[in-house]
Amino acid sequence: MFVKISVFHIIRDHFSTLRVYRGGNGKKLSVSKRDVFLFYVVPMFVAIATYFWGNLSLGDEVISILITSLSIFAALLFNLLILIYDIITKREHSKRMTEFLKEIYANVSYSVLISVLSVVAILGGLFHFSAKWVVISINLIGFYLVTHFILTLFMILKRTHALLAAEMRERNHRTGA
Numbered sequence: 800m801f802v803k804i805s806v807f808h809i810i811r812d813h814f815s816t817l818r819v820y821r822g823g824n825g826k827k828l829s830v831s832k833r834d835v836f837l838f839y840v841v842p843m844f845v846a847i848a849t850y851f852w853g854n855l856s857l858g859d860e861v862i863s864i865l866i867t868s869l870s871i872f873a874a875l876l877f878n879l880l881i882l883i884y885d886i887i888t889k890r891e892h893s894k895r896m897t898e899f900l901k902e903i904y905a906n907v908s909y910s911v912l913i914s915v916l917s918v919v920a921i922l923g924g925l926f927h928f929s930a931k932w933v934v935i936s937i938n939l940i941g942f943y944l945v946t947h948f949i950l951t952l953f954m955i956l957k958r959t960h961a962l963l964a965a966e967m968r969e970r971n972h973r974t975g976a
Contacts (some may be wrong), residue, residue: 806912809829809905809908809912810909810912811907812901812905812909813905813906814830814903815905816905816906817830817831817834817835817838817872818830818831819831822838823897831832832864833972836952837950838947838951839947842942842943842946842947842950843943843945843951844939845942845943845946846938846939846941846943846946847939848940849942849946850935850938850939850942855942856924856934856938857921857923857924857937857938857941857942859922859925860926862921862922862924862925864913865917865918865921865941865945866921866922869914869917869918869921869945869948870914870918872910872948872952873911873914873915873918876907876910876911876914876955877911877919878898879907879955880904880907880908880911882959883900883903883904883907883962884904884963886900886966887904896965899961899962900956900962902958903955903959903962906951906954906955906958907955909951910948910952910955913944913947913948913951914948917941917944917945917948920937920940920941920944921941921944921945923937923940923941924937924938924941932936
């Protein structure tokens with residue numbers, strides 16, 4: 800029934816990019832504990848520190864800024880998906896480069912998803928709940944998702960930079976520049 804809106808494959812594909820590669824054969828091994836810690840545990844600490852020690856909560860001004868920023872990033876990331884698709888389809892790539900492109904595609908898709916989930920969570924801050932635990936939960940979830948999004952965005956930036964640098968090197972090699 801919910802097949803058309805299921806996002807589990809996006810999450811699964813992204814999580815599969817958090818694997819350790821070993822040796823010259825490029826074989827994927829186990830999930831990187833460091834990556835899982837960085838992308839899923841560190842945001843929890845940042846959210847707690849931001850809310851409890853930083854005295855920052857999702858007020859109307861913060862909500863407006865975050866929603867605007869996340870919406871802009873989501874649109875830019877959609878454009879990046881198109882760019883990656885164009886790179887994939889324009890010519891043949893090595894097996895390693897094709898795998899790298901698929902991973903970036905999975906990361907970008909996941910970031911769009913996290914951006915949307917962040918906006919939904921942050922919108923909860925516009926409602927004035929009387930239960931303190933609801934307010935705290937909304938703040939922690941919002942800050943967690945935003946921190947997770949930013950870290951994932953840094954990973955995408957690094958990977959996209961590496962991808963485009965490799966594409967430019969290969970183009971220069973083909974043209975003799």
